[in-house]
Amino acid sequence: MSAPALDRPLDESALQGRFDATIAAGHRIEPRDWMPEGYRKTLVRQIAQHAHSEIIGMQPEGDWLLAAPSLRRKAVLLAKVQDEAGHGLYLYSAAETLGADRADLTDKLIERRQKYSSIFNYPTLTYADVGVIGWLVDGAAICNQVPLCRSSYGPYARAMIRVCKEESFHQRQGYELLMTMMTGTAEQQAMVQDAVDRWWWPSLMMFGPPDDESPNSAQSMAWGIKRHSNDELRQRFVDMTVPQAEVLGVTLPDPELALDRDTGRYRFGAIDWSELQRVISGQGPCNDERIARRRAARDDNAWVTEAATAYAEKHAGV
Amino acid sequence: MSDLTAEGGHGAVPTGPEVPVEPGAATTRRDWPLYEVFVRGKRGLNHVHVGSLHAPDEEMAVHAARDLYTRRNEGVSIWVVRAADITASSPDEKDPMFTPSGDKVYRHPTFYEIPENVPHM
Amino acid sequence: MHEETVYDALDSAHGGEGQWAFGTGFDEPLAGVDTTVPDGIDPADLGEYCLMLGDDALVLAQRLTEWMTAARELEEEVAFGNTALDLLGQARLLLARAGSVGVLGRSRERATPSIPDEDALAYFRDPDEFRCTALVAAPGGDFGQTMVRLLAASTLRLAVFTRLRDSRDPVLAAIAAKGVHELTYHRDHAARWVLRLGDGTPESHRRAQAGVDAVWPLLADVFSATDVERRLVAAGVAVDPAATRSEVTAVLTQVLGQATLRVPEWPADVPPRGRVGEHSPDLTALLATLQGLARQHPAATW
Numbered sequence: 001m002s003a004p005a006l007d008r009p010l011d012e013s014a015l016q017g018r019f020d021a022t023i024a025a026g027h028r029i030e031p032r033d034w035m036p037e038g039y040r041k042t043l044v045r046q047i048a049q050h051a052h053s054e055i056i057g058m059q060p061e062g063d064w065l066l067a068a069p070s071l072r073r074k075a076v077l078l079a080k081v082q083d084e085a086g087h088g089l090y091l092y093s094a095a096e097t098l099g100a101d102r103a104d105l106t107d108k109l110i111e112r113r114q115k116y117s118s119i120f121n122y123p124t125l126t127y128a129d130v131g132v133i134g135w136l137v138d139g140a141a142i143c144n145q146v147p148l149c150r151s152s153y154g155p156y157a158r159a160m161i162r163v164c165k166e167e168s169f170h171q172r173q174g175y176e177l178l179m180t181m182m183t184g185t186a187e188q189q190a191m192v193q194d195a196v197d198r199w200w201w202p203s204l205m206m207f208g209p210p211d212d213e214s215p216n217s218a219q220s221m222a223w224g225i226k227r228h229s230n231d232e233l234r235q236r237f238v239d240m241t242v243p244q245a246e247v248l249g250v251t252l253p254d255p256e257l258a259l260d261r262d263t264g265r266y267r268f269g270a271i272d273w274s275e276l277q278r279v280i281s282g283q284g285p286c287n288d289e290r291i292a293r294r295r296a297a298r299d300d301n302a303w304v305t306e307a308a309t310a311y312a313e314k315h316a317g318v
Numbered sequence: 319m320s321d322l323t324a325e326g327g328h329g330a331v332p333t334g335p336e337v338p339v340e341p342g343a344a345t346t347r348r349d350w351p352l353y354e355v356f357v358r359g360k361r362g363l364n365h366v367h368v369g370s371l372h373a374p375d376e377e378m379a380v381h382a383a384r385d386l387y388t389r390r391n392e393g394v395s396i397w398v399v400r401a402a403d404i405t406a407s408s409p410d411e412k413d414p415m416f417t418p419s420g421d422k423v424y425r426h427p428t429f430y431e432i433p434e435n436v437p438h439m
Numbered sequence: 440m441h442e443e444t445v446y447d448a449l450d451s452a453h454g455g456e457g458q459w460a461f462g463t464g465f466d467e468p469l470a471g472v473d474t475t476v477p478d479g480i481d482p483a484d485l486g487e488y489c490l491m492l493g494d495d496a497l498v499l500a501q502r503l504t505e506w507m508t509a510a511r512e513l514e515e516e517v518a519f520g521n522t523a524l525d526l527l528g529q530a531r532l533l534l535a536r537a538g539s540v541g542v543l544g545r546s547r548e549r550a551t552p553s554i555p556d557e558d559a560l561a562y563f564r565d566p567d568e569f570r571c572t573a574l575v576a577a578p579g580g581d582f583g584q585t586m587v588r589l590l591a592a593s594t595l596r597l598a599v600f601t602r603l604r605d606s607r608d609p610v611l612a613a614i615a616a617k618g619v620h621e622l623t624y625h626r627d628h629a630a631r632w633v634l635r636l637g638d639g640t641p642e643s644h645r646r647a648q649a650g651v652d653a654v655w656p657l658l659a660d661v662f663s664a665t666d667v668e669r670r671l672v673a674a675g676v677a678v679d680p681a682a683t684r685s686e687v688t689a690v691l692t693q694v695l696g697q698a699t700l701r702v703p704e705w706p707a708d709v710p711p712r713g714r715v716g717e718h719s720p721d722l723t724a725l726l727a728t729l730q731g732l733a734r735q736h737p738a739a740t741w
Contacts, residue, residue, distance in 0.1 A: 032406065055513070062508045066501060069733040070558045070741045071531050074504075075524060081507055082520030086386055089513040093370040096352060102372060103349040127732060127741070159369065177741070184740045293508055301511035303646065304582045307639025308374030309350065314638065315375070350512070371514055374635070381628060382514035385521050 023224050028154035031097040039223055043153055044100050045114075046225065051091035052109045052116035056290050058084045060124045061133055069127060076173050077130060083166045090159040097155045110295045118276060119202050121286045128181060128188070128195035134174015136196075136203040136241065142167050143237045144207065152224030175244065182249050189249075196245070197253045204268070205276045207234035238266045352401040353379040355386075357393035365397050373398075469532065472613045476540055480674050485608060486542020487570065487667045488677050490560070491714055492599075493533030494571035497561060498722070499592055500526035501729055502579045510582075518628060522589070525621040532614045534560045544568045551738050562733035566723045572713040574657040576722040583636050583643065584650030590629035591654055594690045595661055597622040598683035607675040630694045637698025648700055659706040662687075665714045 015034040022029060029035055062081045068074035092102040108114040119137055124130065145164050151157040181188040208214060208230040220226035228236075242259075245252050256269035350372040356365035368387045373379035379398040388396065476482050503523040510516040537543070538556020545568065550559035574592055579585045600622055603615035636647035662684045664672070671677030688705065695702050712718075733739075 058508050064732075065504050065507055066728045067732045069562070069736070069739070070555075071497075071527065071534075071561055072558075073741050075527050075531075078504060078507070078520055078524055078527070082389075082517055082524070085507075085513045085516040085520070086389075089371060089386060089517070090369055092513075093352075096370065101349075162369075180740055185736065185738050187736065188739050297509050297511050301582055303640065303642050304515075304636070305350065305374075305511055307643030308378065308635045310639045310643075311635040312375035372512065373514060377631060378514075378635075381631065382518065385518045386514060389517070389521060 023152050023222075026224075028157060029152055030154045038219070039225075040098055042220060042223070043156065043225060044095050044098050046220075047091055047095040047098075047156055048100065048105045048108075048114055049116060051088045051095065051105065052114060053120065054084050054088035054091060055109075055294065056116045056120045058088075059290055059293060060120055060122070060286075061130050063124055064127060064130050067127075068130075073127075073130075073177065080134075080170050080173065083170065087163045087166065090162060091156075094153075094155040094159045106294070106298060110291060110298060112291065117206065119206050120290060122198070122202055123285045125198070126191045126195060128178065128191040129199070131174045131177035131181065131192065132195040132199045134170050134172075135178055135244070136174075136199050137206070138167055138170040138174060139241060140203045140206045140237050142171060143233050143240070147227035147233075148225075150224075150227060156225075175248070178248055178250075192248075193250050196250045200253050201271065202276070204234060204238070204271055205273070207231070207237065209273075235265060238268055242266050350374045353383070353398045354401050354404065355379075355383040356397040356399075357383075357387055358395035359393055361394060365395065368392075370401060376400075469610060469613055473609050474536075474539065477607050477609075477676075480608065480676055481670065482540040483542060484667045484671050484674075485611075485676060486537040486540045488671055489533045489537035489540075489611070490542065491570040491665075491668075493530045493537060493560075494569050495575050495592070495596065496526040496533065497530035498569070498571045498725065499575040499589075500524075500530060501725055502575065503585075503589070505579060506585070522625050522628070525618075525625065529614065529618050529621070530561070531557050536610050536614070549734075549737060553740060558733070562730045563737075566718050566726055567716040569716065569718065569722060569726070570714050571718075571722070572657070572661055573719060573721075574654070574661055574713075576713065576718060576725065577654075577657055578721055580650060580653060581646060582632075583646035584653050586629050586632040586636065587647065587650035587654045588657075589625060590633050590694060591658065591687075591691060593622050593625040593629055595680075595683060595687050597626050598686045599678045599680065602678040602682065606677070611676065626690075633694055633700070634698045637695070637700040644699065647698065651695065651700055652703055655703040656706050659709045660712050660714070663708055663711045663714075665711045668714075 016036065019029070019033070019035055019039075022033070029039075058081050061077060065074065065077055065081060068077050092100075092105060095105060096102060105114065109116065124133070142164065145160055145167065148160040149157055149164055151160065178192050181192050211217065211229045211231045214230055217226060217229060221229075238257075242252065242257065254269045256267065258267050259265075260267050351374075352370050353373055353376075354370050355368050357368045358365045371379065371382050371386055373382050376398060380396055383396045383398055387393065476485060500523040503519050503526070506519040507516060507523075510519060534557040535555070538560060543556065543559060544564050546559040546563035550563040554562075574588065574595070577588070579588065597619065600615040600618045604612055604619065606612045606615065633647060636643040636650075638644070662680045664679055664681060668677050668679065672679045692702050713722075733741075
């Protein structure tokens with residue numbers, strides 16, 4: 001295909017100027033637009049991490065799929081874990097519009113050369129964990145993700161619209177499960193409280209380091225691929241969640257949690273980052289297991305992918 | 319704390335050495351090609367691009383699209399097309415290809431100011 | 440109306456509340472269906488038959504669910520999820536029907552009264568009270584064997600459900616009418632995979648053939664009717680499995696032939712086994728996983 005030649009090919013600074021103007025006007029950058037290399041690399045990393053997190057995130061809850069305690073819960077959980085596979089797929093697709101390749105990204109995940117959200121390295125000890133993951137972990141994810149629906153990169157923003165719509169079902173099913181369990185036996189109520197105790201702080205850590213220790217945020221904000229600061233989103237999550245905990249009848253494990261009458265916002269205690277550091281540095285309870293499962297899925301079934309490719313080649317044009 | 323980042327929807331991802339992802343990093347492995355998926359949401363609407371997926375061939379791509387993009391009854395009809403088969407205008411052509419219509423504002427309904435009390439417009 | 444994404448259009452098509460993500464256009468499958476047992480039908484037989492069809496769906500759904508987080512391609516993971524969800528939906532309707540006509544076996548001695556019938560039956564029956572065939576209860580094996588089994592099981596079930604749409608029991612007829620669409624898709628999906636594996640690479644051919652060879656012996660009792668089925672066939676309620684034989688064998692022979700796979704000798708008919716509660720330890724293990732948590736907390740509500 002020969003493109004009509006332009007009289008004056010645009011030089012780099014003109015392209016940069018056009019890119020900056022597009023961002024400044026709040027318009028979307030689309031796949032075939034010129035973009036700075038740093039923007040592209042940052043986006044691929046961010047979207048890939050997000051996709052990896054969805055795929056690894058299938059496992060903590062997936063561990064309960066076969067044992068879900070009612071058929072209705074089994075169907076709900078199956079639909080949810082399936083959604084997460086879908087979310088990973090939408091996101092890998094968005095990364096592919098930037099020149100990445102899904103199989104290559106999967107390899108990098110399995111070889112631990114790319115990372116995923118540390119929250120998914122915690123184990124799910126009881127069925128209440130399924131509910132708490134929906135309520136707190138998905139709730140925190142929604143706080144992070146809703147602003148991404150306005151990401152400056154079009155394919156990512158569009159993928160996130162769909163993801164966010166589906167995530168809202170995830171959070172609601174989790175909260176509903178917990179409400180049901182809280183009307184159940186004393187043992188069930190204790191299970192819920194125990195799960196809340198274990199997941200509350202990791203959920204707050206999901207928002208990342210405090211703003212003054214988050215060096216890369218400024219550039220991402222300028223590029224419109226990050227919309228709110230870590231602390232801002234964390235505060236928003238706490239303010240949303242505390243009243244929900246009250247309705248549920250559980251205690252959030254933070255003695256310093258208190259409503260600030262002046263601001264209408266909740267003050268909360270200092271986060272102990274050393275615990276998260278331990279999980280991140282590969283000493284989390286489930287790091288190896290999570291990766292091993294994905295590796296087995298890839299390697300044990302490579303013959304299936306190859307078979308379908310071979311069949312397609314044999315029957316091409318038939 | 320600098321070895322943590324919250325980018326990506328699930329937050330708190332460890333930073334640390336990561337390999338850059340280069341464009342066209344597709345390996346020599348024979349992975350399935352990429353298909354673009356278009357769904358007609360309901361009768362009377364156009365097919366709209368909803369995303370993409372990998373499939374070994376057209377038939378399986380339609381199946382996968384049905385399973386993935388219409389599992390909540392989002393569509394009544396699906397098109398798939400290999401991403402590699404799409405011919406697109408280049409962004410560099412944008413000016414010559416699209417600006418000529420930019421001044422033909424009379425083609426756009428909002429060009430015509432209609433008093434608000436005119437019904438059914 | 441300007442619609443930026445396809446979802447805006449969906450949203451407006453479904454009430455504009457942003458609720459389509461919870462599912463749209465769902466019909467209550469049994470809405471308006473008369474649930475009284477028609478004259479001349481023994482409710483005990485009807486319930487037992489519902490258990491046969493319901494347990495097949497429940498157990499196969501459980502086997503397919505084992506693939507979640509284990510498939511290589513995400514597209515296939517989503518497909519497994521859809522098939523399992525369809526079957527789980529069929530199982531719930533059928534078990535609920537069994538419960539509603541009073542067939543609950545020993546489950547009600549163990550399950551708390553507040554637990555719905557479908558769960559009492561799924562979680563509080565012992566293996567010998569299950570009525571599924573070995574075809575669905577056997578371990579899944581690799582992807583090839585999984586797809587061969589899915590092909591055989593969905594071909595058989597589709598043949599039964601197609602006929603069951605004319606059942607004198609309006610509930611069974613309604614469940615079958617809904618299920619036919621789902622099963623047609625399952626069979627089609629499995630057949631496409633068997634074609635690709637059989638006629639793919641030498642390795643995939645070998646594995647698919649091994650899958651066929653492993654699955655075929657499981658067909659020995661699938662065409663044998665129980666006494667319950669015989670009585671219900673006479674009453675115009677049930678489908679005689681023997682009546683599906685020619686269709687099932689023709690479909691399987693055609694798919695395998697096109698897939699360049701060898702059709703093994705059809706196993707000689709044996710009397711019903713799974714349908715009368717005779718199972719291998721595979722089912723016991725499957726049920727231990729499925730039921731463990733629910734039985735640990737018999738008084739709980741979920």
